[in-house]
Amino acid sequence: MSSWLDYTINGLIVGNVYALVAVGLALIFGVSRLINFAQGSIYLVGAYIGWVAVVQLHTPLPLTILVVAVAAALVGLIIERFGLRPLQNSVRIAPLLATIGISFVLDQLVMLTFSPNPRALPSQLPDVRFQVGNGTIGPLDLLIAGVGITSALLLFVFLRYSKLGWAVRATAQDRDAAMQMGVDVNRVNQAVFGIAAALGGVSGMLVGMYYNQIDTAMSLQATLKGVVAEVVGGAGNVPGAVIGSLLLGLVESYGVAVFGTSYRNLFAFLLLVVVLVLRPNGLFASARQAPPEPLTGTFIAPSRPVRIPRWALLVAAGGFAILPLFPVSFYVLQTLINAWLLGMLALSLTLVAGTIGQVSLGHAALLAIGAYTSALLSLTLSVPVGLAIIGGGLMSAALGTLLISPSFRLRGHYVSIATLAIGEIVSLVILNWESVTRGPIGISGIPPLSLFGYDLISPTSIYWFSLAVMVVLALLQARLLGSHLGRSFRAIRDDDIAARAYGLSLNRYKSLAFIFGGFAAGVSGGIAAHLYSYINHETFNTQQSILALTVVILGGLGNVVGAIVGSVALVGLPEVFRLAAEYRILIYGIVLLLLVRFRPQGLLGTI
Template identity: 45%
Template structure:
C-alpha cells in the first residue's frame, strides 16, 4: 500500500507532463519532444527563485510557468507553425532539435552540476500507512488536483477553452466556423508548456535536487503516460500518468530499479497491442502520412556511373595508410557506422514510407548478437555479422507485426517503445548481455585470417560493407519490391485495393531494415570492442532518423551525405565541448527549415538557378526536368 502511495506521487509528475503533451497533440497533432526539456527548464527556474533568491515556492512556480509559457510560444513559432500543413515529421524533428537546443543551453547557463533545491516548505510531516507524508507531497497532490479541475473547467466553460476543444476535434471545421486556430494553437502551446514547467518546479522541490539532464527521461515517461491514456485525451493523460507511476513503483519494488524502463515501455507496448488507441483514446482513425509527404516536392538525384566511380575512389582514399591521420580515419569509421544505420531508414522511410523512432533497438540487437557470437562462441567475424543482420531482421519483423493495427501517431510511438524496450532489456538481462556492465573485450574483427587492428583496416572493412549495403538497397529499390513499397508509401488504401498485400510488404520493409541495422550494430560492436545498453538509447534512434531524413531518403547516397554532415560535422566543433550540442541543434533546425526534403534531393532549385544563368526558356527547363523525373 505504501508502495502504491509512493507510486502515486511519482505518477503525478508523469501526469502533469503527459497533460501538456496530450493537449498539444490534440490541438496540433504533433508530439512535442521538447516537453521534457521544458520540465527541466521549469526545475531550473524554480531552483533560481527559491534557492538563489530565497523567495517562496509559489513564486517560483509562477515564474517557472511564465518562463516556460514564453518558451512554448517560441517553440510554436519556430518549430511548429512554419510546418503547418506540411510534413508532420518536419515538426517532430524540429521539436527534437528544440529539445537538444534547450538542454544544451540549460547546461551552458546552469552548468552540468546537480544542485540542491530548498523548497522553503516546513519540514513537518505525518505518518500514513508507515510512509512519512511531507508538506511537499501534499502541495504536489493538491496542486495537481486543483490544476486538473481548473483545466477541465477552463476547457469546458470558457470561450477559449471551447475553441481549443473545437480545434482539436476538427481543425478545418473550426477554422471555417471562425475559430482563430492560430491563436488557439499558440495558446494551447503556452498552457501545455506552463504545465511542463510547473511539473518541473514541483518535482524539483520533491526530490530537492535538480540537474539539467533530467528532462529527457521524464519526457519519455510522460509520452508513455500520454499514449497509455490515449493521445489527445486529457483525462486519459492523468489516468495514464498515475497508472504508470503505480505500476512502475510496484514493478521496481519487486524487480529492482533497473527494471523501471522495461516496465514503462513494456506496459506501453502491451497496451498498444491490446488497445490500439490507448485506454481512453478516441477510435477515430487519423491518418498520418509522416514520411510520405516528404517526397511530393522533391525528386531523386540520379548519380551517373562515372560519378559513382569517382565517389568510390574518393571514399576509398583513407584506406591508403598514412594519407590521413588516425583520428580522421577514426571519424571516417564513425561516419560509416552511422551511414549504415541510416541506410536502414532509407529502406523503411524512403521506400515504404514508415517512420521508425526505434532503429537503435535493431542496431543493439545486431551489436549484442555479434558480440556474444564472436566472444563466447568463437564464430568467425563475417559469419557472425551476417547472422547478426538476420537476427535483427527476424526480431524486428516479429516486434513490428502487432503494430499493424495502429494508425496515426501510434506506429511511431510503438517503434520508439520497441527500441527503448530492447535497450532496457539489455540493461537488465545480466546473464546474456552483461546488464549495466555491458560486454567488453569483444574480439577485433578478423577477415580471412587477417586481424583488423588498425583504423585504416577497420575503415576498409566498413567501406566494403557500406558499398555492399548501398548496392543491396539500390537493388531492392529497383526491383518489384521497391515498386510495391512506393505504392504503399504514396497511398496505402489504393495499394491495397490494387491487390498489394500491404501488411506483408510492410513487414518485409521492417525486416530488411532490421537486417541492415543489425549489420550496422555488428560492425559497431566489432570495431569498438565494447558495448553497453546506454549506447543504444532513444537519442541514437533520433540521430539515425535525423541523418536519414536530412541526408535525403530517396537514394542511398543521402544517408552517407547525412552522416558526413551530422557525424563528421559535429567533430569540427570538438574545440568547444559545451557549445557542440547547441550548434548541432541549431544546424538541425536550420536544415529542417531550409531543406526539409533532405540534402541529396532535387527540389528544382538547381534548375531555377541554372535557368537564371543560362536564360533558357521556362518551358525548356520544365521539360528537361520532367524528363529527368521520368528517368529517376
C-alpha cells in the same frame, strides 16, 4: 520495507507529476495533431528555473511556482511562434521533427549553461512524514497532489467556461469548422502551448524537489513518460491523459515493488506497447473511432530526387577507397570510419522510414542487438569475428522485425512512438537480463575486428573493411529499390489503404523492409562492438536514433546515396570545425530544425 499503501501513494504522486506533462501533450495533440517531443525539454527548463529561483534568488515556494510557470509558458510561446507556426502548411512530419530538433537545442543549451552535473533542488518544505494507515505521506507529496488537483480544476474551468477554452475544444474537434466560427486558431495554438509549457515546467520543478536532484537527462525521460501516459489515455484526450498518468504511476510503482527499481521504465514502455497494440486510440476511446491520422502519404515530403550520374558515384567511391593511400591523418580515417558505420544505420533507417514510411525513432536498438549478439558470439562461443558480425546482422533482422511487428498496424506518429518505446525496451532488457548481457557492467574485452584469421587493427584496414561493407549494403539496397519489391514498399508508404486494396500484404512487406534494414543496422552495431571493445546498455541510445533520423532527412528520405552523404556531412562537419562534443548535439538539433523549415526533402531529395 515500505507498505503497499506507500507504493500506492508513491504511484499516485508520481502519476500526478506525469499528468502535468501528459495533459499538456494531450492539449497540443488535440489542437494540432502533434506529439510535442519538446515537452520534456520544457520540463527540464522548468526544473532549472526552479533551481535558480530557490538556490540563487531564495524565493519563497509560492513565488517559485509562479516564476517557473510564467517562464516556462514563455518558452512554450516562443517554441510555438518561431519553431512551429512557420511549418503550418508543410508536411505532417515536419512539426514532429521540429519539436525533436527543438528539444535537442533546449537540452543542450541547459547543459551548456548549467553543466551536465546533477544539482540538488531543495523543496524548502519541512521534512516530516505523517502516518496514514500503514503508510506515510510528506508535505511535498501533499504539495504535488495539491498542484495536480488545482491545475486539473483550473483547466476544467478554462475549457468549460471561458471563451478561449471553448475555442480550444472546438479547434480540437474540427479545425476548419472552428475557423468558420471565427476562431483564430493561431491564438488557440498559442494558448495551448503556453498552458502545456507552464504545467510541464512546474512538473519538472516538482520532480526535482521530489528527488532533490535535477540533471539534463530528465528531459527525454519526461517526454517518454508523458507520451506513454497520453497515449494510454487516448491521444488528445485531456481527462484520459490524467487517468493514463495515474495508471502509469501505479503500474511503475507496483512494478518497482515487485521487481526492483531498474524495472521501472520497462513497465512504462510495456504498458505503452500493450495499449498501442490492443487499443491504439487509448483505453477510453470508443472502439469504432478511426485513428486521428491521415490515410494517405502526406507524411513524407514529396520531391524529385537529384539525379547523380553513375560515373560521379564511381569516382566518389573510388576516391574514398584510395584515400588511405595518401598521407591522411589517423583522425580523418577515424572520422570516416564513424561515418561509414553511421551510414549503414542510415541505410537501414532510410529504407524503413523513407521507402516504406515507418518513421522509426528507436533504430539504435537494432545496433544494440547486433552489437551484443556479435560480441557474445565471439566472446563466449569463440565464433570468428567475421561470422559473428553476420550473426549480429541476422539476429538484428530477426529479433528487430519480431519486436517491431506489433507496430505494423499503426500509422504515422504512432509508429514513431511505438518504435521509440521498443527501442527503450531493448535497452532496458539489456540492462536487466544480467545472466546473458552482464547487465549494467556491460561487455568488455570484445575481440578486435578480424577477417579469415587476420586481425584488422590498423585504421587503414578498418577503414577499408567498413567502407566495403557499407558499399555492398548500399548496392543491395539500390537494387532492391529498383525492383518490384521497392515499388511495393513505396506504394504502401504513399497509400496503405490503396496498396492493400491491390492485394499487397502490409505485414509481409513491412517485415521484409525491417528484415533488410535490421540486417544492415545489426552489421553496423556488430562492427562497432569489435571496434569499441566495450559496450553497455547505453552505448546505443536514443540520441543515436535521432542522429540517424537527422542524417536520413538531411540526405533525403529513402535516398540511398543521400543516407551516405548525410552521414559524412553530419559526422564530418563538426570535426571540420573542431567543435567540442557538447556543441555537436546542439548543431545536430539546429541542422534538423533548419532542414525541416527550409529543405524538408533533404539535400538529394526523397525517392
